[in-house]
Amino acid sequence: MKDLKLICTGCGKEYSVERVDPRCDDCNEPLEMELIKKGKIKEGNPLQHTILERYADFFPFKEIRRDLSLNEGFTPTVSIPRIAKRIGLKNLYFKNESQNPTWSFKDRGTVVAIQHAHSLGFKKVGAVSTGNMAVSVAAYGKRAGFETFIFVGKNIPQEKLNPIAIYGANLIKVDGDYGKLYYESLEIGRKQGIYFINSDVTYRVEGYKTAAFEMCEQLNFNIPDYVVVPTSAGGNVRGIYKGFKEFKEVGIIDRIPKIIVAQAAGCSPIFNAFEKGSMKIERVQNPETIAHGIENPFPPSGNAVLKMLKENGGTCVAVSDEEIIIAQKEMAEKGVFGQPESCVPLAAVKKLRQQGYLTEEDSIACIVTGSGLKYTAAFEKHNLNAHLCKLEELDSFIKDNF
Ligand SMILES: *Cc1c(COP(=O)(O)O)cnc(C)c1O
Numbered sequence: 001m002k003d004l005k006l007i008c009t010g011c012g013k014e015y016s017v018e019r020v021d022p023r024c025d026d027c028n029e030p031l032e033m034e035l036i037k038k039g040k041i042k043e044g045n046p047l048q049h050t051i052l053e054r055y056a057d058f059f060p061f062k063e064i065r066r067d068l069s070l071n072e073g074f075t076p077t078v079s080i081p082r083i084a085k086r087i088g089l090k091n092l093y094f095k096n097e098s099q100n101p102t103w104s105f106k107d108r109g110t111v112v113a114i115q116h117a118h119s120l121g122f123k124k125v126g127a128v129s130t131g132n133m134a135v136s137v138a139a140y141g142k143r144a145g146f147e148t149f150i151f152v153g154k155n156i157p158q159e160k161l162n163p164i165a166i167y168g169a170n171l172i173k174v175d176g177d178y179g180k181l182y183y184e185s186l187e188i189g190r191k192q193g194i195y196f197i198n199s200d201v202t203y204r205v206e207g208y209k210t211a212a213f214e215m216c217e218q219l220n221f222n223i224p225d226y227v228v229v230p231t232s233a234g235g236n237v238r239g240i241y242k243g244f245k246e247f248k249e250v251g252i253i254d255r256i257p258k259i260i261v262a263q264a265a266g267c268s269p270i271f272n273a274f275e276k277g278s279m280k281i282e283r284v285q286n287p288e289t290i291a292h293g294i295e296n297p298f299p300p301s302g303n304a305v306l307k308m309l310k311e312n313g314g315t316c317v318a319v320s321d322e323e324i325i326i327a328q329k330e331m332a333e334k335g336v337f338g339q340p341e342s343c344v345p346l347a348a349v350k351k352l353r354q355q356g357y358l359t360e361e362d363s364i365a366c367i368v369t370g371s372g373l374k375y376t377a378a379f380e381k382h383n384l385n386a387h388l389c390k391l392e393e394l395d396s397f398i399k400d401n402f
């Protein structure tokens with residue numbers, strides 16, 4: 001591993017780059033790898049690179065094992081000018097993370113943490129999740145030949161478990177307080193040598209930087225004014241922000257976009273604190289939203305995200321389920337079908353434009369974090385119909401009706 005440090009986002013205490021425990025011994029806030037100050041994008045054909053190879057200067061590894069990769073990343077940045085025009089914005093981009101190996105951005109973080117686990121000689125990995133992260137860790141863990149453990153709550157229906165189980169990892173339903181499982185898993189990991197790649201662990205966050213790196217390249221280094229990230233634990237938004245910071249630090253770009261943290265109103269602990277001007281999140285009681293992937297009532301990176309927003313000068317916004325569903329349909333009708341979480345950014349952009357926070361001069365990138373096909377229950381919220389017509393009448397039916 002290169003000579004780098006981990007730094008506590010809470011108190012600044014320093015740790016070794018080889019540390020697996022993602023939180024500070026003193027203040028329990030998440031640890032983050034120090035900012036990379038020197039580096040460049042690897043030259044050559046990106047089609048022949050993995051993300052870890054192309055951006056190798058921004059990672060701590062001396063050797064990269066290519067076979068741990070499933071060729072994650074390099075997802076499209078799609079522009080939707082018709083929505084931009086209707087809302088009144090200069091540019092509106094969608095970074096379509098559904099085009100990753102397990103259909104969400106989680107794969108970027110998983111591959112980097114798996115590489116870290118391998119570099120340190122671990123043979124076991126795990127995750128606490130029922131959603132995209134579980135699927136991603138199951139796929140990458142098994143592929144790497146690691147003993148792979150996925151902990152889920154006891155009452156998860158089998159149909160939600162199947163997309164995790166198919167990869168063949170050890171799937172364990174835990175009877176007890178799901179909220180405590182995150183911290184408990186880290187404890188078990190320490191005791192039993194299992195590397196838990198949970199939501200905001202240090203190297204998962206490092207992997208999320210690559211979405212920012214790619215957007216810089218894809219937009220020819222014309223950085224958008226704002227990047228909007230649907231936020232739960234806070235790992236993704238921290239990673240994306242750090243990616244822009246590092247590219248600025250090394251001189252690849254000359255400014256950093258403002259970050260918009262977008263939450264669902266039914267579970268918005270970061271928004272609640274931000275509105276109050278508080279630097280500490282409080283647990284949300286009875287969270288409820290259709291965007292289950294961002295339904296964390298007490299996000300482990302919540303305080304770190306508030307600190308980040310203060311440094312960056314961005315903002316935080318919460319949107320209703322109704323607004324999310326409308327955004328989902330609007331995006332789908334332009335060819336980008338995201339799961340409800342992924343449509344929170346567009347709903348947030350519309351709200352901020354109405355409030356006058358965003359203007360027609362602004363160019364904005366929304367992160368479409370995962371695929372619409374991951375949550376087919378959302379179809380019921382839309383009025384989806386097909387026409388019926390006899391074969392002999394098809395000609396006139398089309399003429400008369402459309
Ligand atoms: C995990 C996830 C998020 C939230 O990311 P965090 O890093 O937990 O903030 C958002 N959308 C989707 C689809 C996810 O799977």
Ligand SMILES: [Zn+2]
Nearest residue numbers: 008011024027
């Ligand atoms: Zn600390």
